[in-house]
Amino acid sequence: MQRLPVITAFGGFNPAGRSSFHRGYKRLVLDNLSLAERNDTLSDLAALMGLRTGADAHGPLEAELERKVLDSTLVRELEARYYDYRNCHFHQPAQLSSDNGFTFEMSVRQLPVPLPEGWEVESLDGGKVRVKCSSLSVMLDSHREISVASAGQLPTGFEPGEQYNSRFHPRGLQLAILGASDAVQSLGIDWERVVAKAGPENISVYASSAMSQLDPNGNGGLLQSRLRGGRVSSKQLALGLTSMPADFVNAYVLGSVGTTGAVAGACATYLYNLRAAVEDIRCGRARVAVVGAAEAPLVPEVVDGYTTMGALANIEGLRKVFGGEIDFRRASRPFGDNCGFTLGEGSQWAILMDDALALELGAPIHGAVANVFVNADGPKKSISAPGPGNYLTVARAMAEARAILGEESLQQRSFVQAHGSSTPQNRVTESAIFDQLAAAFGIESWPICAVKAYLGHTVAAASGDQLVTSLGIFARGILPGITTIDRIADDVHHNNLMLSMQHVERAPESLDVAFLNSKGFGGNNATASVLAPHVVERMLGKRHGAKALLDYKKRNEEVVLKAAAYDESASRGDLKAIYRFGEGLIDESGITCDSERVTLPGIGGEVTLPCENPYGDMV
Template sequence: MSKLPLIVGFGGINAAGRSSGFHSYKRMVSDVLTDQDMASTWQDLAHRMGLSEGSASDPEVIEAIKAGTLVRRIESFDPDSLRYQYKAALNGGQETISFSLRKSKMPSRIPENWQVEEQGSKVKITVTGELNALLEDRVSFPVTSGGNIPTGFEPSKLYNSRFHPRGLTLSVYGASDALNSLGLDWEEVLKHIKPDEVSVYAGSALAQIDDHSLSGMLAAPLTGGRVSSKMMALSFAEMPADFINGYVINSVGTTGTSMGACATFLYNLRQGMLDIQQGHSRIAIVGNAEAPVVAEVMEGFRVMGALAEDAQLKALDDSDTVDNRRACRPFSSNAGFTMAESAQFVVLMDDELALEIGASIYGSVADVFINADANKKSISAPGVGNYVTVAKATALAKAILGPEGVKQTYVQAHGTGTPQNRVTESHILNEVAKTFGIDNWPVTAVKSYVGHSMSVAPGDQLISSLGVWKYGWIPGIKTIDHIAEDVHQSNLNILTDHHFAGEHGEDYKAVILNAKGFGGNNASSLVLSPQQTMAMLAKKYSNEKISAYCNKNEAVSLQAAANDKAACGGEETIRYHFGENVMDETNVEITADSIILSEFAKPIPLATENPYADYS
């Protein structure tokens, strides 16, 4: 029997706020939750944004929180004053051009039309003819909408993050938040498993791309900057996993990242799921971090026609002003997607270990399906692969839940807010709904709240889904006021308002997360509710085992709640252990059947039997 990968912890940060404690989810549905439910979330955001040290119940503070969260005007750079340089050939006509430079700034190759005269520590240069130059300017960027993390919050200030790219500071924060949500001490958890029974699959589809990493390194020779020794190393796409292993969890287990454009989180989720199902690992930390709200990166997407530009949004609204808050409009009249930053991580655990240590169960990953598009006319155009992944996920839901149970599912759509996506994805979902006898399949799209975080986008969907099974509301697409005429919806219920899903979301036994990545990277995952997961565990394990688990979980749940309460008040643990408990060759003992590492309680077994004996 395959082991069921249970979701026992989750954390991160996006435009809606902190993920653990369901706070980012609660921000999305704040208008339907009670004041009591929202109090801790307002407090958490007020602290995080530097707005209040108290209970954050002041209406003015709450309004400031709302203004500084979700999709809004870009804050990571000034769209009205973006630095830009133009190439120019200066010519003094019949006269020469003269200027002074420090000797240290002189080019190594002196142009033939330069006359150089030393003047102490400087030189006077006289140019005859043309002088090639770069002229600095300030321009307005055509896109002003983005999904920055909450205004004023800087994860880099919470630990010693000197010269870390923003994507890596988000990774450290997100992984720490996920571990804090466990309600279990990580070092104690490690005592229950072998050192190599932890998998970490985490990365960034666009790699690290700010001034401290790839972008700064490539631009330095042309902008007068300096390439540091860290830039190249910290630019790699798998660096979030490397940081988590080396500085957060002290792991010698399996590591890496799979990359599939905007479906990347689900690619990594599949890797972690398979490791647990096959018994290769007992714990898998899965996630992604992306910080692409960078003008140069956004320009690349803009010239492809992918982003919603201000002029287009104004035209949609017949207005002279841009509505940044409503920039992303899935399944409605729209213009493009909205770039966002985010970090999301989940902790998966095999069912036996979770019951043994009393870990909280937020749901389980039934499967992740990945399929390509086959032959294409354009690498960026959608294809047939997503029909395959959605159909597979839905068929599995029917196999697990039955022909009536499959109707108790809903869809977290990719929902980018582009004209092409609204047609192609709605057709896929509608055809699958018809095939499986689903008459009114609920469909939502959380990018309307937090924007498109590229590789992390399915992680934003998953974290939102876990909140549904806590507070009972599926977030509706509230940035739209109508469904576009070309959207297929005969068997769909595209939610334009929050949809009540039962007291703890019990009306829905599972959710399908859907992602359509650039280049034909399609992925769909079936995630089961905590109630459905517990029902399945009750069939596998005895009543005594389940009862013992529930008793253990009481203390774990209390500790997780205490960790969340502390974080809301500004006392959260950021795990970053640089240079601590470092092992070298003196800490390794190798025998014929095991490896013993000094910092771990249990040895790593080595193979003693031929796994391919049947072929010998």
Template sequence: MQALPIIVGFGGYNAAGRSSSHQAFRRIVIESLSEYQQEQTIVGLACLMKLVSWDGELYVDAENKQCTPKQVVEAFGNLVLKGTLIRRLEDSLFDPKKIYGHKRIKIEPQNGEAVVFRLAKKDIPASIPEHWNITYLDEAFCEVSIKGAADFLVPTYSEQAAKAAGQLPSGFDPAAQYSSRFHPRGLQLALLGASDALASIGIPWDKIAASIRPDEVGVYCTSIMGQVTKEGLGGLLQARLLGERATSKHYAMGLNTMPADFVNAYVIGSVGHTAAITGACASFLYVLQAAIQDIRSGRRRVAIVGSAEAGLTPEIMEGFTSMGALGTDINLCKLDSSKTPNWRKASRPFGENCGFTIGEATQYIVLMDDALAIDLAADVHGAVSDVFINADGIKRSISAPGAGNYVSFSKAVASAIAIVGESTVRKHSFIHAHGSSTPANRVTESRIFDRVAEAFSIKDWPITAAKAFVGHSLAAASGDQLAFALGTFKYDILPGIKTVDKIADDVAQKRLFFPLQDMDLVNRKMDVAFVNSKGFGGNNATAVVLSPRKVENMLSARYGSVMADYQSRREETRQAAKNYAEKADKGNIPVVYRFGEALVQEQDIDISCDGIHMPGHKQDVIFDKLNPWADMD
């Protein structure tokens, strides 16, 4: 029997808010919620966005006036809605109308005369150009004379072509949540996302760690771009050109492995397994596959899986714009025959579109094998039974879609049918599409879904796309999809693709259904979600996600009478998770950052021929002495 990788906790942040307790999901379907749920969502976001705070009894606004939840909604509801989801990039990150750069100019002297200017001695270049003639005027200044033409770089500003972004909620600053010590924004997000996911479990991490051996936990996290803000690789690459010095932290902080390394070092203090695998925009599913394979095989019992990406920088946005991948303001106006771009609806999966909208996000889930989940009375938010990854083969363009997604998606559907049966997949499954909002994607991805639906006799297959609400968060994108899929299981609502007025004519729709408004699933409970992701270079991945209801049925079949005791003990776990959600909704967001704590003293590590005892860990590392190739000896 293989272990079932169960989702026992999840958390993170994107343009819709906090992932744990489904806050972000509630934001994207807010029109379809009850009045109480709408109030809960808006008030929680208002606290996250620092519009109000909790004083222990009531909410307090910036003028120190006390507010009831209803008063918060009345006063700040519109600001919350406007300050979340995709919108114009806010100046809190950078001004998209004023991007700093340099313009190369060539100065030609008139009538053969020299170009002469005054310069402070401290500003003289270390390597003086050959055509410079320097005359020292005094101890502080000199005169520079240049004969002939001269090239100069002049500081200037330009305007960014694409200004729409899936930015974190207005007023929410990750750096202000803990002592961030000049961490790049992407690593700030990693700490926040992992902390949120771990707190959402409802079981203290120390208790979990004490229940397993040190090497039975794995951290599987990554980013695509690394940390390209000035605190990371951006600062390293720009320093010399800006006349500054690179620091000792620029390179180390910039690596794309850091989201995993920070969780190991500063959140859980792990000496267990670690993996940082990248697959372009499918990277979250790449690390997820590694995690579930380790859990299914028994090599790992707990896995922390995630991605963190802070891609809202001028350089990254300019790079994607140069590729023609981002939806620019000009092209948005052309689509709408308007003089003003509709930034709110910039991302239009499967509709008439002109490119994707970049976003930032951090998404983490915590997986346990089913036996440990039962033993610790962990809650069940779903399970990931498998992830399939396939390349595109020979390509004409490295960024173009290809054949590999036919393989990954078809295998995922076949796998789900083997687990839950044909009827469940045909009637009770949905697709969280990659849905990047590019003309090529809407055609190719819909064609894949339609052909697979025909092969497996599926009709009216519901499809949604997270990027319509939060944009494309690069490595974390399929994490956004997974978090929203869990929301559908919880609330029986499939988010409609509400940024689209009409599905494009070239989208395959024979066996597919693209709801443009939220879809009520109360009478059609969903038990399977297919999370599909595509990435530059031919990185295709599809995950099979099972609903909590289906997982509990599977656990009952495996554990029988034990389930009653498990369900009774689980109430304490759920209450602890609820307590955390209530605190987080009031703006109390604990971030685990274990910097400066006592280190493991190497001389205290006890090594024997049977295993290793690590100080601070209840259980030992046990050596596996079985020869897997004994029959070949």
């Protein structure tokens, strides 16, 4: 019997704010919350954005401040803190020529090597030279409008690099540090205690970005440096790697010596890492698995690339959709009349434990990941086009969920978090998959959510957004509607689907399982099945017994109080970011070994070596 990967903590940041304690989820369904919950959600956001701090951070917001918070979250017109899309800098190449030639002075240090053909150079005083030539190849500073003006941006005023000593860190890695820190602190259990109980060799961390770190402190600066006349720094290449979110969290948040990995799969990256974590726990390779992703793609080069592909919702396309004036808040339009997706930035993290360890530690139970299925598309004509692999991932996830929970849970008590990228092609192909499989499994009105309508497409972190939203739905029962559209597009398949443009309220206990779906460039398809906490508790009671569950609940009381203390602090604007640079270094001279164990001094702990033949009598 396999171990169950229980979700014991989650955290992160995206355009809706902080994810832990369902804070970001509540921003999505704000209109359906009670007045007290609404005020608490807005107050938390105001503190995160630096608009209210300390003792003044709590309580209802005055009307003007509330409007500012609402307008400065979720998808919206791109802010100048990223770049000015109306006046974006670039270099215009030009070839200058003159019948009379050119004469100019410059520093001798600026002379190109080798000298261009036809240049006559005369030395001057003060380290200068005079150059004469008949033609000149130059790059002229210029500015132009980038035709994409909307994005899912972190709440205005919230800068992740200001929360810790983030010098030279690319924005994506800043997000990784903060997101993982948020998840760890929401657990309500000291991490050292988790490691001591699980064993340092039984911790896994799987996380990555899909596109690497592309701002000036990462690969963006690395690739631009020569063309800009600058020098590559010693950090840009290393910090630009897609594995860095996992590496940073191992080194600076967890201090982990356990298994690590970074799986990249385009838009399915989060689910690929989640799959590795689930497999580790199910087969016993790990007792704890930390899963995450971080992406900060709001840089001109990335936007240029997707725009050239015709993938993004640009100004001209949105004008046609809206019939005139653009509402940038509604630029991301899954399953409606749309013209392309909207990029977003974010970082999401979850901490999984095997069921026995979760009970032993009294850890929170937010749900469990039953499985993650991955299939490629087979032969392709276009690497960016969708294919048949997603039929397989969704069908396999549905069939296994039915085997675990029964026919009624699948047909009446499940919902889908669609990839919902907001492209014309996605709305047709993904809806066709859901509609056909719903009919095949006897589902008459399958609820479909599409959180990219609110957050944009955060690339590697996109399915992390789906996961934390699903946990919020399990807790509150409010399924976010696709509120950015006025109607379902004519070519969307929905005979057996419920695509609601308003939030839909259900009793939390009436929802048993969520399916997270991702369709990535290159044929990277993945679908995860996530079980609701009430289902998980029922399963744990059956496996471990009523007494074990009762003892667990007693242990959990103290954990809940400690987690709530962190939430209270974070809601005042103090995130208490974990960043242990150079702390607790393991002195390699103090490592001791024998044939059965390796003992690391300090935080490392004792690692037991394998002693059983895994291949039985084959050897």
